Amino acid sequence: MFSSQDSQWMHRAIVLAEQGRFTTSPNPNVGAVIVKHEKCIGEGYHQQAGGPHAEVFALRQAGSQAQGATCYVTLEPCSHVGRTAPCAEALIKAGISRVVIAMQDPNPQVAGKGITLLKAAGIEVEVGLLGEQSRAINLGFLSRMEQQRPFVQLKLAASLDGRTALENGVSKWLTCAEARADVQLYRAQSCAILSTATTVLTDNARLNLRVEELSTAVSRLDNGQLRQPKKIILDRQQLLKGNEAVFADAANVIQCIPMLENGNKMPHNASQLRCQTTSDGRFDLAALLQQLATEQQVNRLWVEAGATLAGSLISQHLVDELIIYIAPKLLGHLAQPLAVLNNFTALEQVPTLVWQDMAMVGTDIRLTARFN
């Protein structure tokens, strides 16, 4: 059904789509290429929510040549009027004769309606080319649409013997400067960072995106487009006073407090989110993630927290991907553990992952693994 030419153009569309990975949220990353007589006559990618969609950029470039051309697009063209006009209609108006789509859009506002619209206009529509690759660049958006929770990446940093800090709490700096800069890249790709009041207070963590630490390739983006991720701080006991370093960016701070409690006064532009708790008084983490997806439109959630929250998320199967920086150091048996988990009695019970990637980052190693 698809030729190798088709694959090549769709691959180009995916490469284009990826260029939006720091800026499109809560929208998905989408790329489009318009081809006529085996030549690209227009291409584009979605850059920022509220701005034109990928197809619009590509159609603008193609102009009147679009008549009779093929459009390759990594996600089903939209059919609804959102902040921009529907792309399916734009493709029809431009006279496009064939549309190749990597995957259907699971967004209930689209969900096949774009395809139906195109077909009804007599356009040849084919779906599924490089579908897996297209999924891979939208893990956050797809998780939010399909599971009503963010794609959750848990960041850990440990010694070779799996310790995050000395017994006395010292952990600065366990990992190297390059590893810490690498973390900035993940923060930049995430809609929100999840942490706890304890972490914020212990490290006086700012949890902000420090553009100056990003690699040149990324900071070459217009910095205005790079957004600060929201800082979601679990604060069951309301330990935060509002004067901590994290409040330097108060507009992006969301303090999570138990559903029925009165909130302390926070800096006027910080938010409070009332969250469900379980019978033991702890936050219901599954409910929280759903809340973040549905109320806060969080596609990708980057977790930077201690062994307790890490362990709870893992135990409740709420982590999709684990990213761990391993420093070539040994802290010993008295140092602090990576994750607080149940006391297992058989290896069949333990959380098991599959390696995705390994890389040197400065003098450390970064391992990436996904839960089954």
Added chain:
Amino acid sequence: MFSSQDSQWMHRAIVLAEQGRFTTSPNPNVGAVIVKHEKCIGEGYHQQAGGPHAEVFALRQAGSQAQGATCYVTLEPCSHVGRTAPCAEALIKAGISRVVIAMQDPNPQVAGKGITLLKAAGIEVEVGLLGEQSRAINLGFLSRMEQQRPFVQLKLAASLDGRTALENGVSKWLTCAEARADVQLYRAQSCAILSTATTVLTDNARLNLRVEELSTAVSRLDNGQLRQPKKIILDRQQLLKGNEAVFADAANVIQCIPMLENGNKMPHNASQLRCQTTSDGRFDLAALLQQLATEQQVNRLWVEAGATLAGSLISQHLVDELIIYIAPKLLGHLAQPLAVLNNFTALEQVPTLVWQDMAMVGTDIRLTARFN
């Protein structure tokens, strides 16, 4: 001084030398290539202690053509009569006119005497070509000659959170079959395995080289040449009774007991080694390593033991290289630690390594690191 042709031939000699890595101990790995008119007329490598040296194989192939030729050899030709006649003399007799040597032999029986002999015979001698690469294939032999202790490789296997077993001791099988087969390769390259009575008793470990688990490339060697490493078992309290699985290969078992104690009766072909202890009654590990090098001719020592011995060796700076298999599992904070170390109060105090290598081995990752 050296041409790119020279480098190419020496590189060939090193590749040849490596072919002996499972069989030459306690001798070093040595390769030799004889070149005349830019063609190889003879090559060889040392295969087994007591057998011909590399130069002899190469000279046999070259025959009378050796007259006026250049010999590339990865280690200084020997000058002493050991189990074979001195190679320096053989090169002189064959009429070799130039000898290029990667590195001088630190063996006090040679240590420049081979070079002196060749020069005295009017042969042009050059030393130092690819010297680092030649060192790299003889880390064990060089450590024994230069530091009177083996090159010590510590093998560890842990979960992603640095745990070696569940709280209840269960560790079978934390790592995958491919990782365990990979361990066999290291055992095959080692002169001896160091372990403890506790480990032997807990796991009923055989600590033997299981040829059937080796990769095809290695098992294609004549199995008769692959030797069982010696099994050095620290047994301060004489817990071993002689009927444990490790004694299936009793001839290679060396039970280490404190210097002044009477030994239990062991199977008649197992050995006992009386070792120095420190004032607290523990084995003096530095003295033990020296004893293994000087009395037992151990070049490469492969340590498979628990967190206590691992920690002691690391703390006393007696480990050269750490090889750790990491399974993509999380065992939690109650599981058993990788290394028992001091309670550090600052990160500057902790043992620090430098990564050498990382590789996927089955579903696990193998990380290699050296101590500074």
